[in-house]
Amino acid sequence: MLRRLLPVVLSLMVVVLGVTALAARPQRSVPHRTADFVVIAGVAGLRWEDVDPQTTPTLWRMAEQGSIGSLSVRSAHRPTCPMDGWLTLGAGSFAAWSGNRPAGSCPAQTVAVERPDGNGANLPDQETVVHFNQEQLPWGAMPGSLSESVRCSVAVGPGAAVAAARPFGRVDRYAPALPDDPTQLLGSCVLSIVDLGTVDGATKAQRVAAARAADRQLARVLAARPPRSLVLVAGVSDTDRSARLHVAVADGPGWEGGWLTSATTGRDGYVQLVDLAPTALAALGRPMPERPFVGRPAVAVGGRPDLADAIAQPLDAEREAANQRGVAGWFFTLLAAALMLLAVAVLPLLRRARRHAGPYGPEPVPRRVVALVELLLIAAALAVPAALLADAVPWWRADRPGLAFAGVTALLVVAGTAAVRFVPGYRSTLGPLGAVAALTVLVVGADVLTGSRLQLNGVVGYSAQAGGRYAGLGTVGLGVFLAAALLSAGWLAQHVRKGWRPAVMVAVTGLAVVIVGSPYLGADPVGAIALTGGLSVAAVISAGGWLTVSRLAWAVVAAMAVTIGLAVVDLRRPAVERGSLGRFLAAIGDGSGGLPLHRSSTANFDTLVSSPLTVLALAGALLVWFALLQPWGGLMRLFGIYPAIRAAMAGTAVAAVIGGVLGGVALDVAGAAAALVVPMAALAALRVLDHSTDRTVPTAGRTRAEDAGVAGDGLADPSGPTPSGQEPPATDRGTGAGRTADPGEARADRRPPVPSPRPSRPVTAR
Numbered sequence: 001m002l003r004r005l006l007p008v009v010l011s012l013m014v015v016v017l018g019v020t021a022l023a024a025r026p027q028r029s030v031p032h033r034t035a036d037f038v039v040i041a042g043v044a045g046l047r048w049e050d051v052d053p054q055t056t057p058t059l060w061r062m063a064e065q066g067s068i069g070s071l072s073v074r075s076a077h078r079p080t081c082p083m084d085g086w087l088t089l090g091a092g093s094f095a096a097w098s099g100n101r102p103a104g105s106c107p108a109q110t111v112a113v114e115r116p117d118g119n120g121a122n123l124p125d126q127e128t129v130v131h132f133n134q135e136q137l138p139w140g141a142m143p144g145s146l147s148e149s150v151r152c153s154v155a156v157g158p159g160a161a162v163a164a165a166r167p168f169g170r171v172d173r174y175a176p177a178l179p180d181d182p183t184q185l186l187g188s189c190v191l192s193i194v195d196l197g198t199v200d201g202a203t204k205a206q207r208v209a210a211a212r213a214a215d216r217q218l219a220r221v222l223a224a225r226p227p228r229s230l231v232l233v234a235g236v237s238d239t240d241r242s243a244r245l246h247v248a249v250a251d252g253p254g255w256e257g258g259w260l261t262s263a264t265t266g267r268d269g270y271v272q273l274v275d276l277a278p279t280a281l282a283a284l285g286r287p288m289p290e291r292p293f294v295g296r297p298a299v300a301v302g303g304r305p306d307l308a309d310a311i312a313q314p315l316d317a318e319r320e321a322a323n324q325r326g327v328a329g330w331f332f333t334l335l336a337a338a339l340m341l342l343a344v345a346v347l348p349l350l351r352r353a354r355r356h357a358g359p360y361g362p363e364p365v366p367r368r369v370v371a372l373v374e375l376l377l378i379a380a381a382l383a384v385p386a387a388l389l390a391d392a393v394p395w396w397r398a399d400r401p402g403l404a405f406a407g408v409t410a411l412l413v414v415a416g417t418a419a420v421r422f423v424p425g426y427r428s429t430l431g432p433l434g435a436v437a438a439l440t441v442l443v444v445g446a447d448v449l450t451g452s453r454l455q456l457n458g459v460v461g462y463s464a465q466a467g468g469r470y471a472g473l474g475t476v477g478l479g480v481f482l483a484a485a486l487l488s489a490g491w492l493a494q495h496v497r498k499g500w501r502p503a504v505m506v507a508v509t510g511l512a513v514v515i516v517g518s519p520y521l522g523a524d525p526v527g528a529i530a531l532t533g534g535l536s537v538a539a540v541i542s543a544g545g546w547l548t549v550s551r552l553a554w555a556v557v558a559a560m561a562v563t564i565g566l567a568v569v570d571l572r573r574p575a576v577e578r579g580s581l582g583r584f585l586a587a588i589g590d591g592s593g594g595l596p597l598h599r600s601s602t603a604n605f606d607t608l609v610s611s612p613l614t615v616l617a618l619a620g621a622l623l624v625w626f627a628l629l630q631p632w633g634g635l636m637r638l639f640g641i642y643p644a645i646r647a648a649m650a651g652t653a654v655a656a657v658i659g660g661v662l663g664g665v666a667l668d669v670a671g672a673a674a675a676l677v678v679p680m681a682a683l684a685a686l687r688v689l690d691h692s693t694d695r696t697v698p699t700a701g702r703t704r705a706e707d708a709g710v711a712g713d714g715l716a717d718p719s720g721p722t723p724s725g726q727e728p729p730a731t732d733r734g735t736g737a738g739r740t741a742d743p744g745e746a747r748a749d750r751r752p753p754v755p756s757p758r759p760s761r762p763v764t765a766r
Contacts, residue, residue, distance in 0.1 A: 032282070032285070033282075033283065033284065033285030034230060034252065034253050034254040034255070034283045035228055035229055035230035035252050035253065035283045035284060036190065036226065036227070036228045036229065036284075037186070037187065037190055037191075037192070037225075037226040037227075037228070037229035037230070037284075038190065038191050038192070038229065038230045038231075038232070038280040038283055038284055039186060039192045039193075039194065039221060039225055039226075039229055039230070039231045039232070040089070040163075040191075040192070040193045040194070040231075040232045040234065040276060040280060041194045041196050041217075041218055041221055041231065041232065041233045041234070042085075042086065042089065042159060042160065042163070042193070042194070042195055042196065042233075042234050042235075042236040043196045043197060043198070043199055043214045043233070043234070043235055043236070043247070044082040044085060044086075044159065044197075044198040044199070044200075044235070044236055044237045044239060045082075045198050045199040045200050045210075045235060045237065045238065045239035045246075046199045046211065046214065046233075046234075046235030046246055046247045047199075047235060047244055047245070047246055047247060047318070048070070048245075048246075048247055048311050048314050048315055048318070049315060049318075050199055050207055050208075050211040050247075051063070051211075051247060051311065055208050055211050055212050055215070056211055056212065056214075056215040057215065058215045058216075058218050058219040058222065059215050059218055059233065059247075059249065060307070062218075062222065062231070062233065062249055062251050063249050063307055063311075064257075064307045065251060065256060065257065066249050066250050066251030066252070066255050066256065066257070067249070067250045067251075067255045067256070067257065067258040067259060067260050067300040067304070068247075068248065068249050068250075068259065068260060068269075068304070068307075068310060068311075069248040069259060069260030069261065069269050069270055069271045069298075069314075070245040070246070070248065070269060070270050070271075070314040070317065070318070070464065071234055071235055071245060071246040071247060071248035071271055071272070071273060072245060072246075072265075072270065072271070072272045072273065072464060072465065072467040072470075073085050073088075073235070073236060073237050073238060073243075073246055073273045073467075074094065074243075074272060074273065074274075074466070074467030074468075075087075075088040075094050075095060075096055075237075075273070076088070076094040076095050076096040076133070076137050076139055076141065077096040078243060079106060079238040079240070079241055079242065079243050080237045080238050080243070080273075081097070081106040081107075081109065081237060081238065081239075082106070082109065082159060082198060082236070082237045082239065083097035083098070083109045083111065083159070083162060083237075084096050084097050084237060085236035085237025085238075085273060086159040086160070086162040086163045086195075086236060086237070087129065087133075087143050087162050087163065088141070088236075088273050088274060089146070089163045089193075089234075089236055089273060089276055089277065090143055090144055090145065090146045090147060090162065090163035090164060090165070090193075090277065091133070091141040091142055091143045091144070091145050091146070091274075091277070092141075092145050092146055092274055092276075092277030092278060092289075092293035092294065092295055093139050093140075093141035093142070093145070093274055093293060093294040093295070094137075094139040094141060094274065094294060095133050095137070095139070095141035095143055096132070096133065096137060097109065097129060097162070098129070098132065106238065106239060106240055106241070110158075111123065111125070111158045111159075111161065111162055112124055112125060113158055113161050113171075113174070113176075115174065119173060119174075120170060120171050120172050120173055120174055121155070121161055121165075121170075121171040121174035122169050122170055122171065123161060123162070123165045123169040123171065124169060125169075126143065126144070126165050126166075126167065126168065126169030127168065127169060129143055130142070130143050130144075130167050139294070141294075142167060142289075143165070143167060144164075144165055144166040144167040145167075145277065145289045145293070146163070146164075146191070146277040146280065146281070147163075147164050147165065147166050147171075147172070147191070148166055148167065148289060149281055149286055149287070149288070149289050150189070150190055150191045150281075150284070150286060151189070151190070152172040152173065152188070152189040152190075152191075153171075153172050153173070153189050153190075153191040153192070153193065154172070154173045154174075154175075154185060154186065154188060154189045154191070154192040154193070155171050155172075155173070155174050155175075155192075155193050155194075155195075156174075156175045156176075156177065156178055156182075156185070156192070156193070156194040156195060157175075157176065157177065157194065157195025157196075157197075158176070158195065159195035159236070160193040160194055160195040161174055161195075163193050164191075164193045172189065173185070173188060173189060178194070178217060178220055178221070181224065182220060182221065182224040183224040183226075185224075186221070186224050186225060186226055187226040190284055191280060191284070194217075194221055196214040196217045196218055196221075197210065197213060197214045197217065198210065198239060199211050199214060199235070199239070200239040200240075218233065228252075228253065229252060230250065230251070230252035230253075230255065230280075230283045231250070231251045231252060232248075232249070232250050232276060232279070232280070233247060233248070233249040233251075234246065234247065234248050234249075234273070234276060235247040235248075236273060242322075243465045243466065243467075244318065244322075244465060245314060245317070245318050245321070245464060245465055248260055248271050250279075250298070250300065252283070254300065255300045256300075257302075257304060258300035258301050258302050258303070258304050259300065259301050259302075259303065259304050259310075260298050260299075260300060261298065261299060261301055262275040262279075262295065262296045262297065262298040262299065263296035263297075264294075264295055264296045264470075265470035265471065266470055266471035266472065266519070266523055267456070267470040267471040268301050268303065269313065269314065270464055270470045271298045272295055272467060273295075274293065274294045274295030275295035275296055275297065275298045276295070276298070277293055277295060278293045278295050278296055278297045279295075279297045279298040281297075282297035283297075316394075316397075317456070317457055317464065318465075319396055319397070320391075320394075320396040320457040320458075321457040321463045321464055321465045322396075322465070323396040323401040323402075324396070324457050324458065324459055324461075324463055325463065325465075326402070327401065327402050327405050327459050328459045328460070329612070330402070331387060331405075331409075331459055331460075332611075332612040332613060332616070333612050335380075335383055335384075335612075335616065335675060336612050336613075336615040336616045336619065338380060338383075339380055339616065339619060339620070339675065339678065339679070340619050342373075342376060342377060342380055342679065342682075343619065343623045343627070343678075343682075345373060345376075346373065346377070346623075346627075346682050346686070347627055348365075349365055349369075349370060349373060349686060350627060350628075350632060350633055350634060350682075350685065350686065350689065351632055352364060352365050370686065370690075373686075374432070374683050374686070375417055375421065377432075377679040377680070377682055377683045378416075378417050378420050378421070378432055378436060378679070378683070379413050379414075379416075379417045380675070380679045381436045381440075381675070381676050381679040381680050382412075382413050382416040382417060382420075382436060382439065382440070383409070383413060383675065384440075384460055384476060384480050384672060384675050384676065385416070385439065385440045385443040385444060385480060386409050386412035386413045386416055387405075387409050387458075387459050387460045388443060388444065388447065388454050388455065388458060388459075388460050388461070388477070389412050389443055389454065390405055390408040390409045390412055390459070391454045391455075391457075391458040391459065391461070392454060393408050395408055405459060416439060419435075419439070420432055420435040420436055420439065423435045429638075429642075429684055429687040429688055429691070430491055430494065430642065430645065430684060432680065432683055432684075433487060433491060433645070433680040433683065433684050434487075434488065434491035434492075436484075436676070436680055437483075437484045437485075437487035437488040437491060437676075437680070438484075438488050438491075440480055440481070440483075440484035440676060441481065441484045441485055441488050441512075444473075444477055444480060444481045444484065445481070445512075445515060447477075448472070448473060448477075448481075448515055448521050448522050449515070449521060451471075452471055452472055452473065452477075452522075455472075455473070455474050455477055456470065456471070460474075460476040460477065461474045461476070461477065462474040462475070471523055472521065472522045472523030472524055473516060473522040473523070473524045473527060475613075475663070475665050475668045475669055475672065476613070476668070476672040477672075478516065478522075478524060478527045478659060478663075478669055478672070479613075479656060479659075479668070479669040479670065479671065479672025479673040479675075479676075480672050480673065480675065480676050481512065481515075481516065482512065482516070482527070482530070482531045482534065482652065482655045482656065482659070482669075482673065483652045483656070483672075483673035483676045483677050484676060485508065485509050485512035485531070486505075486509055486512075486534060486535070486538055486648040486649075486651045486652045486655070487645075487648050487649075487652070487676075487677065487680070488508060489504060489505045489507075489508035489509045489538070489644075489648060490505070490538070490542065490642075490644040490645045490647060490648025490649075491644075491645070491648075492504050492508060493505050493508075493542050493644040493647075493648075494642050494643075494644040494645060498543040498544060498643075499543065501542040501543045501643075501644050501647075502539040502540065502542050502543055504542075505535065505538050505539045505542045505644070505647065505648075506535065506539050509531065509534075509535040509538070509539075509651075510535065512531060513528050513531050513532055513535065516528045516531055517529075517531075524663075526659060526662045526663045527659050527663070527669075529658070529662070530654075530655045530656070530658035530659030530662065530663075530669075531655045531659070533654055533655060533658050534651035534652060534653075534654040534655025534656075534658070535651060535655075536651075537647070537650055537651045537654050538647040538648055538650060538651030539647070539651075540647075541643065541646065541647045541650065542643060542644045542647035542648075543643065543644075544643040545643075611665075611666070611667070611668050611671070612671075613667065613668040613670075613671030613672060614666065614667045614668070614671060615671070616671035616672070616674050616675055617667040617668075617670040617671035617674050618667070619674075620670075620671075620674030620675075620677070620678040621674070623678060623682070624678065624681065628681055628682060628685055632689075633685060634684075634685030634686065634688050634689040635681060635685045637685075637688050637689070638681075638684050638685055638688045641688065645684070649677060649681065652673055652677055653670075655673075656669045656670035656672075656673040656674075657669075657670055
């Protein structure tokens with residue numbers, strides 16, 4: 001009865017842990033009406049490096065008394081050109097002005113503005129732009145959603161006209177430039193959008209001149225601002241091929257001296273361009289449009305230092321993010337190449353690792369060579385956590401940041417490898433695997449618990465410039481963390497009686513589910529759902545046996561229960577507070593779910609064909625399938641001897657595939673997990689093959705079945721598959737209650753080994 005109820009109890013535990021982790025939300029101040037007027041002043045290309053007390057004194061004083069942040073100007077195209085940025089601002093979603101432009105460039109674009117009545121204006125190209133965004137782009141943005149949400153709006157300049165134009169092209173009130181006294185114009189509507197120009201130029205002097213001109217225009221806007229108004233200054237776009245972070249400043253009642261943040265970023269000091277439209281409506285107390293914005297209202301939070309120190313932080317982050325893109329490319333390329341070279345080196349060792357008891361056989365590989373390859377496998381498995389930890393050192397400030405990162409990472413890999421080499425139990429079969437997994441969980445988990453500072457703009461993290469993620473676990477972090485958590489759980493479970501192994505798997509990996517899914521920590525609900533699925537599969541087969549239909553059914557039920565529980569909780573929240581799963585289900589309900597599915601499939605395909613992690617995943621799968629799982633590969637023997645490790649690796653495969661597909665990153669999660677799991681699987685297989693001819697010496701007074709079924713992680717686990725007619729395999733040294741009867745070693749409670757009738761070494765024929 002206990003055996004029958006155990007899957008039910010474990011499934012309930014997984015469901016409770018998963019829903020608890022995903023249901024809670026960080027407490028943020030709810031945006032409320034703070035202004036009677038909102039003025040959005042946009043400057044294309046304005047970055048924090050352009051702001052100082054001498055060049056931009058007006059903006060400097062405004063930033064001192066207001067709230068500031070780094071603005072990601074992501075749009076439907078990359079890079080975000082000025083027209084794309086202005087259109088995205090007015091749409092509140094990722095939009096693009098036109099598809100007729102060379103990829104990766106920002107050509108000069110002009111917008112036709114007609115003024116038939118001299119008061120408002122009309123954009124004749126607006127209908128074409130709306131059709132392009134609605135029909136040909138995966139985001140389905142509606143240009144003009146911001147202006148449609150207010151009674152009237154004012155636009156000053158051609159860029160502002162693009163942002164303020166309604167979907168049919170009408171601009172309520174328009175002026176090509178600021179009048180001599182803009183007070184009456186800015187006070188005529190509750191929403192005003194002003195184009196202050198563009199900061200661009202090939203030289204520093206040109207950028208300084210453009211920033212000074214924009215600052216003079218801003219001074220006129222601030223002097224004419226209506227009473228009780230919120231003024232937002234934003235660098236709305238890039239001006240060249242480089243994707244950069246830009247200026248965001250909010251000044252008005254309730255926005256004094258803080259950091260800007262929003263629910264889309266989840267990190268203080270960072271906002272997105274799509275957040276400005278909902279911020280304006282929330283400040284005015286206006287309802288959001290029927291077609292939801294992608295962005296969320298920004299809020300001001302405390303903790304900002306002096307302005308000079310505050311600006312230094314985004315500048316340093318900008319420099320790190322700029323160097324991160326190039327370094328990450330060659331790091332993962334080199335890692336994939338190194339793992340493939342190690343796979344080639346491991347193949348002959350696997351073929352010759354098994355000891356031959358007959359008179360003929362291949363010469364064994366020298367122990368020093370095997371030991372060296374084992375250390376290289378450990379180093380390869382530790383490369384990703386070492387690269388994550390390397391971001392604790394400011395390598396991006398060096399003259400040659402790539403070499404600085406390589407040096408720091410190499411030192412950390414050597415230190416980690418030495419630590420694993422000298423841990424107690426290193427000589428046991430599972431010793432290195434458990435040590436590497438525990439070290440990885442410690443590094444990644446500590447970073448997540450302390451705010452994921454190492455992953456932000458890190459080489460193995462995510463870039464704020466890309467605009468995809470700003471807090472929590474990134475794609476690579478999720479892959480190595482879920483693999484390390486499951487392997488750690490499997491290693492611990494192998495050291496207890498088999499009846500307790502599923503409980504150990506649930507307890508250890510369930511804590512990892514909480515860390516991954518909690519909005520306070522990992523903030524990755526898709527990753528938590530994926531890890532729950534992998535945990536469910538691992539728990540039901542950790543005690544041995546095969547993945548039967550009933551066991552698979554319980555695993556699926558547990559994973560689906562967590563997903564449904566999260567969906568119910570998320571859908572009960574207001575629309576502006578929902579997570580990705582809640583927004584997707586709401587879109588399915590109102591008939592617009594095709595857009596998220598299209599975006600996910602497009603992202604999966606693009607990532608599949610362009611990411612170096614795809615090579616890691618495929619290379620790891622080929623090595624496992626065509627080598628390690630072969631009769632001479634040792635992995636099947638490892639699985640039969642250590643069922644908890646088999647369960648952990650099976651759960652890792654399930655979780656990595658689910659997390660990648662649902663997260664829109666294809667095989668990237670699997671590639672990151674493979675970078676840890678495959679080297680450790682190869683090392684453990686080498687050691688298992690090295691003990692393949694060992695035999696347990698029966699103890700006097702005990703039956704052979706009793707010796708074979710010793711408690712712990714004995715090699716002859718009664719639940720593991722044992723070929724009929726063979727001797728029960730020996731217990732691996734140092735891993736359980738029984739021990740291998742190695743040559744030259746005798747114990748008082750064991751019979752002496754029976755001499756072999758044939759020499760174990762090859763005999764040369766004379």
